[in-house]
Amino acid sequence: MKALTQKRRHPFAFVALLLLGLLLTGGLYAAATTVNEAQASNLPEGYSTEQVEEGERLFTANCATCHGMGADGTENGPSLVGAGAASVEFQVGTGRMPMQMHGPQAQEKPPQFNDEQTSQLAAYVASLGSGPAVPAEEYLDTDQGDASRGGELFRINCAMCHNAAAAGGALTEGKFAPSLDGVEPVHIYTAMSTGPQNMPVYNDANIPPEDKRDIIAFLKNDHFQSSPGGFSLGSLGPVSEGLLIWTLGLALLIGSMVWLTSRSS
C-alpha cells in the first residue's frame, strides 16, 4: 500500500493509468461487439438490428400483456415464436392486432401502427424463430398473375368460406370469413401463408407463391369486381335476394292490388 502511494507521483504513473484505462474500455467494447454479433446471427433477412430492437420495445409496450414478455404466450394470447413476419404484417397491418376486446374473432379496424412500426414489430417477431416471411414485391404484382387460373384456385380453395363472389360468409359461433373486397394484395397473400385465426394455412407447398399471385390477380380483376348484371345486393346469394323480393316485391304486389280494386274518387 505504501509503495503504491509512493509511486502515485511517479512520472510514468499517468501513462500507466492511461494504458490501463484504454485496455479496459477497449476490452469491454470488444466483448460487447461479440455479444452483438452473436445476436446479429439471429437477425431475420431484410431487417436491421435497430428494427429488431425498436420492435422489441414496441412489443413490450403494446403486445406483451397478452403474448407475454419474450412473446412466449400467456393464457390470453398464443406464443409468437415461429409466427413469422407475415403474421405481423397481416394482423397488425389490417388493425386486427392489438385487439380492442375479446370476441369470437379479432376484427379489422384502422391500424394502430404505421408501416415503419409494423415492420419493426415484424422484425422482432421474425427474430424469435423462423416463420412465413413478408412476400417479395414480384408476388404481389397482379399484372404478372393469371387471373383465370387464379379463379379456378379460388373456387377450389377459398370460395367455400369467402363466398364465390368473395363477399365473405358465416362460420360457427359468431366467427366469419371476411369479405375480400378492398383488401391489400399483401394482406391477401400473408393471410394465405399464415392462416390467421381459424383460417387454414395455405403454405408454399400447398399453394406456391406464383399461384397465390394468380389468386390475387383474380380478386383484383375488373371482371370479377364489377357487377354487370345490375345490383349485386352484397353478392350474398339467396339471403339478400330473397329478403328483397319478400319485402319490396310483395309490398309492390299488394300495393298494386289495393290500387286496382279501389274506387276512383
Next chain:
Amino acid sequence: MAEQGNGESGAAVTGGEGGSESSAVDNPGLPPHRPRLADVDEKAAKRNERQVSVLFLISIIGTILSFIGYFVVGQTEGNLGDLRLQNTLLGVGTALAMLGIGLGVVHWAKTLMPDHEIVEDRKPLRTEEDRAEAEQIVTEVIDETQIKRRPLLRNTLIAAALIAPLPAVVMFRDLDRSDDFGPERMRHTLWDEGVRLVRDPTGTPIRASDLTIGSAMHVIPENLPEISSHGERIAEKAKAVVLLMRMNPDDFEHTSPGRENWTHEGIIAASKVCTHVGCPVALYERHTHHLLCPCHQSTFDAAREFKVIFGPAGRPLPQLPITVDAEGFLVARSDFTEPVGPTYWERGEA
C-alpha cells in the same frame, strides 16, 4: 238484368226489395252509387285524360330506351361500364314500356270508363229436350259408324289401341340407368389401396411435410384425371373429393378401435360430401377443428372422427384411411369403409 244508374239512366234499385220474410238477413241491395270527380267535372275528366296519355308516352320512351340500350350502348367489347349501362337501359326501358301501358289502361278504366254497378242473373239451365237431342246425336253417330254391325272393325280397333302405347313403355323403361348409376355404384369410389392423394386441380402428389399444422388441402385421387369422359370424371369426382387437414396429433380426442392407423402424424382426411344432402363440407376452422356445411350448418368435429356436433346431418363424415408410400407420398389405405354422401334406401346400416 238489373242496372243501377247514377241518375242519368235507369231507376235505382232500392235496398231490401224482394227480401223474403223467411231469410234472417234482409238483402241490403247495392250501396248507393257515388259519382266520380270526372263524371261531374269536365276539367277533372280532361286532367285524367292527360294523365293516361302521359303514362302511354312514358311507355313509348321506355321502348325507345331499350332500343338505345340494345343498338347504341355496349358495342365496345370488354368495356364493363358500357355493359352495365346497357343492362340498365334494357331493364329500365322494358319495365317502363310495360308498366306505362298497364298503369295507363287501369287509370283510364278507373277514371273515365263507365262505372255503373251491374247485377247479372244466373243463366237458366238447359231443358230435358236439349238433353234428349244430344242423346239422339250420339246414337246416330254410333249407328253411322256401323260399329255394332261389324265386330271385326271394333275388335281390331281395340287391339290396336291397346298395344299402341307399348313402345313408349319400353322406351321409358330403358331410361332406367340403375345398372350404371345404381346403389352399387354409390357404394364405391375411386379410392383404393395405394391410390395417391393429389392436389385439386393440379394433380400433383403430396408429401406429409407439405402440410404444416393448421393446413388444409383439397384433394382428389390420382386416377381421377385418367378418366377421359367428362361426364364420368365429374360423377367420380363428386364422390371422391377429400379434404386433407393437419392437426396437432395431441388434439385428437377420440380414436375408435381399428382406426388407429388411419391418420399419419396428425394428417387426417375426410370425404367432402355432407351426409345430410350432399353439399361440399369444406369450411374448416383450424383452431376448433370444426368442419361446417354451408347449406344447413351441419358441423363436424375433426378431432372426434368427424362426429356431428350440430345440425341436421345424421352420420359422421366418412374418414379416408391414409398412410405414406415408399416414396414418401400420401396414399389411401383403402376405399372409404362406408358409402359417402347422404343416406339412400339401399344403403343399409352404418
